[in-house]
Amino acid sequence: MLYARLTKEWFAKDTSRKVKTALHAKFAEGQRTFAYAPLGYIRHPEIKNTIAVDSETKWIIEKIFDLAVHGAGAAKITKILIAEKVLTAGYLNFIRYGTFANIYAGAPEEKSYAWTIAQVKSILKDETYIGNSIHNRETNISYKNKRRIRKPQEEWFRVENTHEAIISKDVFNQVQEQIAGRRRQMKDATTQIFAGLVRCADCGWSMSFGTNRGNSRPFSYFNCTNYRQLGKNGGRCTAHYVRYDTLYAYVLTRIQYWAGQAELGEEQLLERLLKTGDKGRAAQTKKRAAELAKAEKRKAEVDRLFAKMYEDWSAERITAYNFNMLSQKYQAEQSELIDKIDRIKAELATERQMASDAEKWVALIKQYSHPTELTAELLNTLIEKIVIHEATKDADGLREQEIEIYYRFVGKID
Numbered sequence: 001m002l003y004a005r006l007t008k009e010w011f012a013k014d015t016s017r018k019v020k021t022a023l024h025a026k027f028a029e030g031q032r033t034f035a036y037a038p039l040g041y042i043r044h045p046e047i048k049n050t051i052a053v054d055s056e057t058k059w060i061i062e063k064i065f066d067l068a069v070h071g072a073g074a075a076k077i078t079k080i081l082i083a084e085k086v087l088t089a090g091y092l093n094f095i096r097y098g099t100f101a102n103i104y105a106g107a108p109e110e111k112s113y114a115w116t117i118a119q120v121k122s123i124l125k126d127e128t129y130i131g132n133s134i135h136n137r138e139t140n141i142s143y144k145n146k147r148r149i150r151k152p153q154e155e156w157f158r159v160e161n162t163h164e165a166i167i168s169k170d171v172f173n174q175v176q177e178q179i180a181g182r183r184r185q186m187k188d189a190t191t192q193i194f195a196g197l198v199r200c201a202d203c204g205w206s207m208s209f210g211t212n213r214g215n216s217r218p219f220s221y222f223n224c225t226n227y228r229q230l231g232k233n234g235g236r237c238t239a240h241y242v243r244y245d246t247l248y249a250y251v252l253t254r255i256q257y258w259a260g261q262a263e264l265g266e267e268q269l270l271e272r273l274l275k276t277g278d279k280g281r282a283a284q285t286k287k288r289a290a291e292l293a294k295a296e297k298r299k300a301e302v303d304r305l306f307a308k309m310y311e312d313w314s315a316e317r318i319t320a321y322n323f324n325m326l327s328q329k330y331q332a333e334q335s336e337l338i339d340k341i342d343r344i345k346a347e348l349a350t351e352r353q354m355a356s357d358a359e360k361w362v363a364l365i366k367q368y369s370h371p372t373e374l375t376a377e378l379l380n381t382l383i384e385k386i387v388i389h390e391a392t393k394d395a396d397g398l399r400e401q402e403i404e405i406y407y408r409f410v411g412k413i414d
Ligand SMILES: [Zn+2]
Pocket: 200, 201, 202, 203, 204, 205, 224, 225, 226, 227, 237, 238, 240
């Protein structure tokens, strides 16, 4: 595993502090090799490949559906779960089985109840909770690579009453209707999902959202706020005009691309984000560590020589002239070595930071397999900013415009 060493260190350091919950005692070591049942369930203790209701977490599912059936949307439910510090499925798996230590070990407390709207939505749509099993939803792409690929919905098949339900069919169906209704409403209203993310490439101001209704089919767009406020006459910036649907389609394509890469192979993607292959990076780190050890050894030696020389001078075994000469030589080498040691240590720390940042981003994008639409939540989770350049016309008069996406933790990647 790529960063197994790092994560184990964090894990060892932080488990004692983190694992305070009563759940921990009940879940012995041996269970960590199991596949994980959906939240609210555990693997059936006796029947293979079956799940049983988990009395410890069932209430979380009941609460989510109860809120939904009383009219709360996924965003509101998410807020409530966070406010009440309800532990997430990911965190529960971590404290029970030690999974995703790279995300949870040493993470701030908020991470343990960092619910996302996507997670709540997926629970609200999951037929597992009415006792059905959906098969053929995913496929393993190869034996070696255990990543799973989500199959198109037409290829799924459903087996009813395979296990005990947590939610009644009536409640479940009512919630599905509410979700469908809400989706219709969202499509009509122009939701401002890019708020706070889009910036002008030239002046750095935010981009303003507007809708052109002078058309039979109104459309929305962004332009530079600086330009919009002061106009052409202000001369401070140009329009940087980009249509909302153009921006939406481009960003969705890029997110789909990276989500696809994450599904194909997490490790290859990490290597790509870190530019060098695993081998190259490992060799480089090893070389740096060797350099550091050598410099530290030499520094100890110089310190010792210096001390000895001082004794020699005190005992008048060497002259004041020679003492001054040697002392300058040793001091110069000492300060050179100190600089070198600091520099290598900083380089090694940067490498570690980059590796952990890339890991964080990959873990985030893995939450969104096959995204078909953009939401504010998805954009804010993955993206730091989107920079819009002024459009130009190419030789054939076609409009060209550069849009740069800076992702959280990893910056601009192509
Ligand atoms: Zn501007």
